[in-house]
Amino acid sequence: MGAMIPRDKCPFCEGTSARQLYEIAYDAPEMRAYLESFYASGEGVDHAVLAGCSYQVMECPACAGLYQHHVPGDALMLELYDKWIDPAAPLKRKAGNPLSYYASASAEIMQLLSLLGKPPGQVKVLDFGSGWNEWALAARGLGCEVTVCELSETRLAHARAHGLPVIDYAAIAGAGFDLINTEQVLEHVPDPLVIVRHLLGGLAQGGMLKISVPDCDDFKQRLKRADWTAPKGSKHSLNPLAPLEHLNLFRPETLATMARLAGARTRKVPVATQLRNATHWHGASRIARNLVMPFWRNFANRKNYTLLSRG
Ligand SMILES: [Zn+2]
Incomplete structure (x- = not known):
C-alpha cells in the first residue's frame, strides 16, 4: 500500500465539491485484463501495488474537469514510465513517426x-x-x-x-x-x-x-458503457482517462479556470x-x-x- 495517493482537492481548481462518476477496483477481472493487455509489451504489471485501490473518476462542478481520484506516487510513477511501459517502444515508435x-x-x-x-x-x-x-x-x-x-x-x-x-x-x-x-x-x-x-x-x-x-467531448457516455476492451483511439475507448497515466481530462472551461487562478x-x-x-x-x-x-x-x-x- 501507499503506491497510490488520493487527491482530495480538484487538481485543476483546488475545489472540494467533486462527485464520483465511476469506480472499479484495480483487481476487478476486466481491469486486470485491461492492464495486462495495455502493458503487454513492457516488463510486466505489478498488480500487488494496486491491491485495495480503485480507479475512480471524479467530476468537479466548479471547473468541469474530470480526474482520477487516486494517482501513482513518485516511486510507482518512475516504475510505470520506465518499466511497465516497454522501454524499447520509443525506438520502434520513432522509426514509425x-x-x-x-x-x-x-x-x-x-x-x-x-x-x-x-x-x-x-x-x-x-x-x-x-x-x-x-x-x-x-x-x-x-x-x-x-x-x-x-x-x-x-x-x-x-x-x-x-x-x-x-x-x-x-x-x-x-x-x-x-x-x-x-x-x-x-x-x-x-x-x-x-x-x-x-x-x-x-x-x-x-x-x-x-x-x-487531449480533448474528449463524450467521455461521460464512454464511462456509462465502460468497455475496457475498446482499443486506444476507438470510439468507446477509455484512453482519454487511461488508468495510472491520463490522470486528468480537461475541458475548455477547465483550462480557462486554471489560467484565471494562476x-x-x-x-x-x-x-x-x-x-x-x-x-x-x-x-x-x-x-x-x-x-x-x-x-x-x-x-x-x-x-x-x-x-x-x-x-
Ligand atoms: Zn475543479
Missing part, C-alpha cells in the same frame, strides 16, 4: 516564433516533459536554444545523448524562458495547477507557456499567422486540416490548446 508529425511540430514552432517576434537564435525554449525529445529537437533544428525537463531516466539519457541541456524542476523558476512547451503532459501529472503556476514563474517578460492536452493571460495565435506557417500541403485531409484547424482553435474554442502569459 511519419513526416506529417515533424511537419506539424515545425509549423507549430514557426507559429510561436512568429508570435514572439524574435530571431530563433535569441529564443530560449524549455520543453517540459520532453519525452523522446522529438519536439525539442525540431525546435533546435529551427534555431532555438532548447533545454528539457523530464521525469523518466531513460528519456533523460536520450536527451543527453542528443546534447540537449537538462534543467531540474526547481531551477525553472526565474530561468527566464521565452517559450515553455507542454505537449500532452499535463494530463499525466498529479497537480496540473501547481505545475502551471511554477512554469509561469519560469517565463521571461513577454514569454509564453503552451498547453496542449493569474495568467490567455493568448491566441492569429489565424493569419497559423495559415502562413502551415506546412505539408500534401493530400486532401492535410489541406483540410491546415485550413480548418486555425478557425477550430480560435473561434470554436476547441482542441484544448492554449497559450498563457503572465498577467
Whole structure:
C-alpha cells in the first residue's frame, strides 16, 4: 500500500465539491485484463501495488474537469514510465513517426516564433516533459536554444545523448524562458495547477507557456458503457482517462479556470499567422486540416490548446 495517493482537492481548481462518476477496483477481472493487455509489451504489471485501490473518476462542478481520484506516487510513477511501459517502444515508435508529425511540430514552432517576434537564435525554449525529445529537437533544428525537463531516466539519457541541456524542476523558476512547451503532459501529472503556476514563474517578460492536452467531448457516455476492451483511439475507448497515466481530462472551461487562478493571460495565435506557417500541403485531409484547424482553435474554442502569459 501507499503506491497510490488520493487527491482530495480538484487538481485543476483546488475545489472540494467533486462527485464520483465511476469506480472499479484495480483487481476487478476486466481491469486486470485491461492492464495486462495495455502493458503487454513492457516488463510486466505489478498488480500487488494496486491491491485495495480503485480507479475512480471524479467530476468537479466548479471547473468541469474530470480526474482520477487516486494517482501513482513518485516511486510507482518512475516504475510505470520506465518499466511497465516497454522501454524499447520509443525506438520502434520513432522509426514509425511519419513526416506529417515533424511537419506539424515545425509549423507549430514557426507559429510561436512568429508570435514572439524574435530571431530563433535569441529564443530560449524549455520543453517540459520532453519525452523522446522529438519536439525539442525540431525546435533546435529551427534555431532555438532548447533545454528539457523530464521525469523518466531513460528519456533523460536520450536527451543527453542528443546534447540537449537538462534543467531540474526547481531551477525553472526565474530561468527566464521565452517559450515553455507542454505537449500532452499535463494530463499525466498529479497537480496540473501547481505545475502551471511554477512554469509561469519560469517565463521571461513577454514569454509564453503552451498547453496542449487531449480533448474528449463524450467521455461521460464512454464511462456509462465502460468497455475496457475498446482499443486506444476507438470510439468507446477509455484512453482519454487511461488508468495510472491520463490522470486528468480537461475541458475548455477547465483550462480557462486554471489560467484565471494562476493569474495568467490567455493568448491566441492569429489565424493569419497559423495559415502562413502551415506546412505539408500534401493530400486532401492535410489541406483540410491546415485550413480548418486555425478557425477550430480560435473561434470554436476547441482542441484544448492554449497559450498563457503572465498577467
Ligand atoms: Zn475543479
